[in-house]
Amino acid sequence: MDHLDALEQQSVYLLREAYRHFDRMCMLWSIGKDSTVMLWLARKAFFGHVPFPLVHIDTGFEIPEVIEYRDRLACEMKLTMIYGMNEAAFQARNTFPHARDDHPEGDPRRLTRKQCCALLRTGGLKQTLDGSGPRYKLDTATGRWHPWTDKDPWTGVIVGARADEEGSRSKERYFSPRDKHNNWDVGDQPPEFWNQFKTDYAPGTHVRIHPLLDWTELNIWEYIERESIPVVPLYFDRGTGQRYRSLGCVPCQDSIASTARNVPEIIAELTGGKLRNIAERSGRLQDHEGRGGLEELRRDGYM
Secondary structure, three states, X not given: OOHHHHHHHHHHHHHHHHHHHOOOEEEEOOOOHHXXXXXXXXXXXXXXXXXXXXXXXXXXXXXXXXXHHHHHHHHHHOOOEEEEOOHHHHHOOOOHHHHHHHOOOOOOOOOOHHHXXXXXXXXXXXXXXXXXXXXXXXXXXXXXXXXXXXOOOOOEEEOOOOOOOOHHHHHOOOEEEEOOOOOOOOOOOOOOEOOEOOOOOOOOOEEEEOOOOOOOHHHHHHHHHHHOOOOOHHHOOOOOOEEOOOOOOHHHEOOEEOOXXXXXXXXXXXXXXXXXXXXXXXOEHHHHOOOOHHHHHHHOOOO
16 A cells, blocks of 8 residues: 555545534535545545535636536536525625725725635635525536525535645644634644544534645645546646646636646656745735735635
């Protein structure tokens, strides 16, 4: 058994433990490389079937190729695919791109990227998980989306966070409780030793499950190569000398200089040290707005 086999077995075990202990469970699918690997692992854990809904939070500023990939893969795999959105904030143009265009510099209504992220990502996620916001379900036979009448909250939420990706995520547990508002108390996390996890929470407790916590960026790409997992083509250079290393919203997303055109070439970049001094989320511009920005968002319920 090699290192990828060991990681795979641990993740499959965590997914099965979560399914055993939480009645109302969903998996967050950002459509990025990590959560797509997590989807692959879920299909392995349950013998080709994913027995819980996949949930995507649409900000209204998603890269079109990401949305096309989401719908195509969900239809091909016959997934229970749901998306949610903070429609009120988006329609009110109370977002970073709109506020930037509508209001002059210094106007308090001119939001920062982080404030926009809190509205569209965190706010949209909270509304979708607790059922207070709109939910849409994909008809995999027709490829069309329809309003979904299920409004019960999801309390077990599977997330593709990795400890090595960013500082606040290294503080997570495999099974990480949140309060009734989805807020995360970093100092109040249960100890986890020798594969002993706290899963006996009071009914209705919101718990985030992290099957990829021990994986690294290199592990993810090695597994993608081994399993021939399809990923969004934006991760590869298509002749411009640029590619995305991490995917986000169009106004807050930047590419990196790279000529990697396929998975082996990305692995070569990671193992060769070319990206050693470049943070994986360096292209996420909202992370640049002050120290601890992402941890602040995550304490308030962000993925």
